[in-house]
Amino acid sequence: MIRLHPRGQYAPLATAALLLAVFVLAPAFAAEPELQHAKPADVGMDPAGLKKLNEAMHGMVDGGQLAGVVTMVSRKGKVVHFDAYGKRDIENGLPVEKDTIFRIYSMTKPIVGVALMTYYDEGRFTLDDPVSKFIPEFEDLKVAKEDGPDGNPITEDADHPMTMRELMSHTAGLTYGLFSRSQVDALYTRAGIITDPNQNLKEMIDKLAKIPLRQQPGSTWHYSVAVDVQGYVLEVLAGKPLDEVLNERLFEPLGMKDTAFWVEPAKADRFSRIYTSNSEGKLASPPNGQYLQKPKFLSGGGGLVGTATDYMRFAQMLANGGELDGVRILKPETVKLMHTDHLPEGVTDMGPLYRGNRFGLDFSIVTDPHAATDHERAKGEYWWYGIGGTWFGINPVQDLVVVGMIQSRDFQASSAARFTSKRLAYEAIVD
Numbered sequence: 001m002i003r004l005h006p007r008g009q010y011a012p013l014a015t016a017a018l019l020l021a022v023f024v025l026a027p028a029f030a031a032e033p034e035l036q037h038a039k040p041a042d043v044g045m046d047p048a049g050l051k052k053l054n055e056a057m058h059g060m061v062d063g064g065q066l067a068g069v070v071t072m073v074s075r076k077g078k079v080v081h082f083d084a085y086g087k088r089d090i091e092n093g094l095p096v097e098k099d100t101i102f103r104i105y106s107m108t109k110p111i112v113g114v115a116l117m118t119y120y121d122e123g124r125f126t127l128d129d130p131v132s133k134f135i136p137e138f139e140d141l142k143v144a145k146e147d148g149p150d151g152n153p154i155t156e157d158a159d160h161p162m163t164m165r166e167l168m169s170h171t172a173g174l175t176y177g178l179f180s181r182s183q184v185d186a187l188y189t190r191a192g193i194i195t196d197p198n199q200n201l202k203e204m205i206d207k208l209a210k211i212p213l214r215q216q217p218g219s220t221w222h223y224s225v226a227v228d229v230q231g232y233v234l235e236v237l238a239g240k241p242l243d244e245v246l247n248e249r250l251f252e253p254l255g256m257k258d259t260a261f262w263v264e265p266a267k268a269d270r271f272s273r274i275y276t277s278n279s280e281g282k283l284a285s286p287p288n289g290q291y292l293q294k295p296k297f298l299s300g301g302g303g304l305v306g307t308a309t310d311y312m313r314f315a316q317m318l319a320n321g322g323e324l325d326g327v328r329i330l331k332p333e334t335v336k337l338m339h340t341d342h343l344p345e346g347v348t349d350m351g352p353l354y355r356g357n358r359f360g361l362d363f364s365i366v367t368d369p370h371a372a373t374d375h376e377r378a379k380g381e382y383w384w385y386g387i388g389g390t391w392f393g394i395n396p397v398q399d400l401v402v403v404g405m406i407q408s409r410d411f412q413a414s415s416a417a418r419f420t421s422k423r424l425a426y427e428a429i430v431d
Contacts (some may be wrong), residue, residue: 033255033325035312038078040428045073049428050081056420061086065413066389067275067283068096070308070405073425074316077399081425082308088272088407090283098308101258101271102405103291105302105386109227111259111314112242112300113168113362114330115249116230117338119237121331127165127342127361131172131229134236137209138162143173144184144212153183155212162217167226167233168361169342173213174224184214194225197297201232201242204297221343221350221359230362231300242298253327254313259306262294271305274388274407302386308405311392315401319394339363339382339396373419375426389414393422398429 040047053071060066068086072079088096119125125134132139141162144153158173166172177188177195191207192199199207208229214222231242238245243261251259263271271288278284291305313324318338322330330338341358343350350357350364356372357364363382366372374381383393389406391414402425408414 035074035309035316036078037082038076038080040075040080043075043078043080044429044431045075045080046428046430049424049430053081053421053424053428054083054085056424057083057417058085060413060417060420064281064283065410066406066408066417067285068100068272068406069417070096070098070100070102071421072308072312072401072403073428074312074319074401075399075429077316077320079312088270089285090275091273091285096272097270099258099270100405101263101267101305101307102390102407103272103274103386103388104259104304104306104311104390104405105388107311107384107386107390107392108300108302108304110362110384111246111250111304112227112230112234113338114314114318115246116168116234116237117330117334117361118249119234121334124237125164127163127168129164130161131164131167131233132161134233135205135209135229137205141173141209142212143216144182144214147183151183151186153212158213159216160218162213164233165342165361166217167229169359170221170224170226171218171344171347171359172224172226172229173215173217173219173222174208174226174229175214175222176224179223180214182214184212187211188225194228194297194299194301197295199297201228201235201298201300204228205232218344219347221347225301227301227362228299231298234300242300250314250329253329254317254324256306256310256313259304259310259314261298261303261305263291263305265292268292272407274409276409308403311390311405312401312403315392315394315403319396319399319401337361339365339394341365341367375423377426377429378422381422385414385418387411389417391418391421398426400425400429 057069070084073081084096084098086096088100142155143158145156146154148154162172177185234245273285275283275285317324321332322335338361356368358367366378366381369376369378380397381393381395385391389408392403402422404421
């Protein structure tokens, strides 16, 4: 079988006969390769245990906590569970299906991080490089020292330039403007750092460069716009827009055909609405307008939509050590590097939502399952989730991948679905 290089390059065909053969055989290669499937027992999983996973997710839909849910589980490289249940559009009675498209929000972050690490594999940067090597606007950034007058913090010099490692581990000194309260956060909000839809990534960087860091680089793990900045670094390295970089580096070679920064008109009927509980405790949804037009702001931190199958293809590539269907995206050692703890020695806490976790390069890593309220088999899992309710976990110890897709802004319900699905998947392991 002819396989394209992950960057889409291949050697020219030498003879007319070979060219003819390619054209004759083209229909046989037109379809994207399918994920491999297996019976649960063939890969050490209990079918009854996976049935419990189904029942739990269906129960959350039937109980009115979720509108609809899609879950997938793979073990030893083969899918053993794939289920869709409920509605993608309650108002119009449309079912959630296996190819329903979801807003994946912050599950965009690992995708952008992996794309960036393809350039690491090519020797284009090191983790100890200063970010200013690629973003000169970030040279000589100031750091907020204490609150100052008129909403502007008193600043001091950074004790060192932020590094690529710090940028990819949320220790670069940046913030979000959403999840903490400080004068720096207020400056982010005022500038529309991630909320201005009329800016491009370069314009975001220009605004960000004028705002001091919230804390000294390397001093604290603080969830931030760091992956939006990584998206701009990708544009600098590639010399092209972020969506084109992701298409060339990941989506096309991995067959992630429904993952993008917007939902094309031909796919709009597959796009799920997003729900939250209204004042009467019932699920309600705003109109589905956002994501139906290509945005100007390509958010590397949370802008993508996609399907459960697409994300499973991405996750399975990582579980396989950087390769899927004969296409290599990352070196095995680079995948391992991404789910290795990169937090500075003095950073011991990621906050109450991430007890029992450390952080790698755009992935959280379960180091103490009991502190993390995870199943004891979860140790070593690297994972993340999206604020719209999507989640995934990759466990190289158990050779297990779990992907879940819902559209819920109810953090309690989406957290319950995430923890329950992964716990039941671990409990279904019998070898």
